[in-house]
Amino acid sequence: AFGQAQVAFGGLQHDASLPVEVTADQLQVNQEDGSAVFQGNVVIGQGSMRLSAGRVRVEYQTGANTTGEISRLHATNGVVLTNGAEAAEATSAIYTIGSGQIVMQGGVILTQGDNALGANQMTVNLGTGQAELSGRVHTILQTGGN
Amino acid sequence: MNNVYTYSRFIAWVKVILPLAALALLSTLFLFSRGSGTGGAIPFSEREIEERAQTPRVTRPNFTGVTGNGTALSVQAETATPDPEDAGRLAAEGLQASIDTPGGTRFEIVSDSGQMNNADQMFSLSGDVRIESSEGMQMSTSEIETALDGSILTAPGAVSVTGRFGSFDADSMLLELAEPDSNTYVLVFKGGVKLVYTPVN
Numbered sequence: 001a002f003g004q005a006q007v008a009f010g011g012l013q014h015d016a017s018l019p020v021e022v023t024a025d026q027l028q029v030n031q032e033d034g035s036a037v038f039q040g041n042v043v044i045g046q047g048s049m050r051l052s053a054g055r056v057r058v059e060y061q062t063g064a065n066t067t068g069e070i071s072r073l074h075a076t077n078g079v080v081l082t083n084g085a086e087a088a089e090a091t092s093a094i095y096t097i098g099s100g101q102i103v104m105q106g107g108v109i110l111t112q113g114d115n116a117l118g119a120n121q122m123t124v125n126l127g128t129g130q131a132e133l134s135g136r137v138h139t140i141l142q143t144g145g146n
Numbered sequence: 147m148n149n150v151y152t153y154s155r156f157i158a159w160v161k162v163i164l165p166l167a168a169l170a171l172l173s174t175l176f177l178f179s180r181g182s183g184t185g186g187a188i189p190f191s192e193r194e195i196e197e198r199a200q201t202p203r204v205t206r207p208n209f210t211g212v213t214g215n216g217t218a219l220s221v222q223a224e225t226a227t228p229d230p231e232d233a234g235r236l237a238a239e240g241l242q243a244s245i246d247t248p249g250g251t252r253f254e255i256v257s258d259s260g261q262m263n264n265a266d267q268m269f270s271l272s273g274d275v276r277i278e279s280s281e282g283m284q285m286s287t288s289e290i291e292t293a294l295d296g297s298i299l300t301a302p303g304a305v306s307v308t309g310r311f312g313s314f315d316a317d318s319m320l321l322e323l324a325e326p327d328s329n330t331y332v333l334v335f336k337g338g339v340k341l342v343y344t345p346v347n
Contacts, residue, residue, distance in 0.1 A: 019344040020312075027316065027339040029309070030324065031331040032249040034281050038339065060310075069310070070343055098345040 005117065007110065009086055009124050009131035014047050016100030016127055021045045022056065022073070034060065044073055044095065049126055051095060051102065053079040072096050079104065081124070086112045088122060088131075100126035108133065109140065116140040203227045207238070209262075211294065215329045216248040219294070221269065223260065234264035241271055243292070245299070248329040252280040253299075253321075255290065267294040275301070283309040283333075285319065298322050305335065312343030 025040025036058040044051040054077025061071040072094055079093040081102060091106030101123065108122040110133065120135025190198065203225050210220040224240030243255040258273030270291045277285040287301040299321040306315045317337025324332045 017345055019342050022314075022339075022341040022343070024339045025337065027314070027335040027341070029281075029283070029333040029335075031247060031251040031279065031281060031321075031333060034310075038341075070312075070345075097343075 005119070005133045005137045007112070007117065007131045007133060008129055009083060009088070009110070009112075014049060014083070014100055014126035014129065016046075016098055018047045020070075020073075020097060024056070042075070044075070047126075049081070049083045051075060051079065051081045051093060053077055053093065070097050083124075083126065086110065088124070090122065102126065114142050116142070201227055213294075215323070215327075217329075217331075218244075218246040219292070220244050221260070226262075232265075236262035236264075238262065243269075243271065245292075247331050249331065250280075251331065254278045257290070268292070269294055279333075281309075283307060287319065307335070312341050314339055314341035316340075 022038055022042065022044050024038035024042040027036060027038050029036045038056040038058070039054070042053050042056045044053075044056065051073075053075035055075070057074040057076075058070055059072040059074055061069050074092070074094050076092045079090050081088045081090075081093060081104060088104060088108060088110040090104035090108040093102055093104040095102045104122045104124070105120070108119045110117045110119075110122060110131065116139070117133055117137060118140050119133035119137040122131055122133045124131045204227075205225055206222065207226040208220065208222040210218070212218050221238075221241065221243040223238035223242075226236050226238040229235035229237060238260040239258070241255075241257045241260040243257075245253040245255070247253075255271060255275065255277045257271035257275040260269065260271040262269050268291055270289060272289040275287050275290050277283075277287075277290070279285075285301070285305055285307045287305040288303045290299060290301050292299045301319040304315065304317060305319040307313065307319075314335070316335035316339045318335070320334045320336065321331055322334065324330045
């Protein structure tokens with residue numbers, strides 16, 4: 001295994017300012033601190049990127065002059081990220097809106113065509129179409145079949 | 147010589163004239179009162195009085211209450227007409243309600259009409275119901291039911307919401323306590339939640 005690997009991920013140009021669409025079975029908004037949690041086969045879509053997960057928590061920008069815009073979507077409970085032909089799965093992912101950067105953590109498996117890579121963490125930059133795998137990166141060979 | 151008399155005669159006249167003048171001046175205070183009041187016209191037209199006689203109705207009623215966990219609920223209406231068959235029921239027109247949660251969030255609710263049901267302590271609002279929360283969320287739906295003990299507010303029908311994190315629709319909505327005994331409220335949108343958010347950067 002080697003420390004880090006640079007991999008192309010969904011090479012097509014991804015526009016991070018496209019509207020983000022989140023669909024879910026249920027949305028819960030806490031009225032005191034305004035935190036919002038989507039639950040039940042949640043799918044975050046933007047352009048051709050789809051991030052599906054069991055639960056997504058919305059984090060807002062804090063700080064002086066923010067108008068409470070969404071800053072990050074924190075997905076957990078079985079996360080699958082697909083962008084065009086490639087797919088990556090992990091236990092959790094954080095999508096920073098606007099910057100087009102997704103950090104996936106915990107047992108990441110990236111499948112491209114018929115070969116697959118595994119790692120502890122993967123940082124995808126949708127804008128450049130680059131993905132960086134780090135932490136016990138290893139190749140998973142598809143055995144069986146001729 | 148005679149000016150001695152004239153002076154004392156002058157004084158004698160003055161002693162009579164001045165009090166009379168004072169009396170006259172004082173009486174103007176009471177005699178010339180301001181124009182006599184015309185009496186306010188009764189604010190109801192003839193037709194309304196007949197109508198009022200047939201259906202007993204309350205004009206601009208308001209209902210306020212504080213629930214067990216400190217949520218203040220106040221409801222105002224244009225008119226409220228008791229249901230002839232069942233005294234516990236009340237139909238109201240042109241409703242405005244506000245809910246103040248202990249946590250400091252306020253919900254302003256406006257609707258065309260409403261039904262108060264004392265028996266099961268429920269209050270339902272219907273017809274173009276709009277809710278605005280102090281957290282900056284606007285919701286519109288067709289019907290809302292509120293438990294008068296403030297524990298629950300449900301919108302059984304489709305809800306469309308605009309909030310700071312974009313706009314979305316859902317099949318139904320529920321405002322309830324996060325945990326039974328806590329006083330933080332949670333808005334739960336169920337069924338086909340679809341949020342569209344355009345990033346600003």
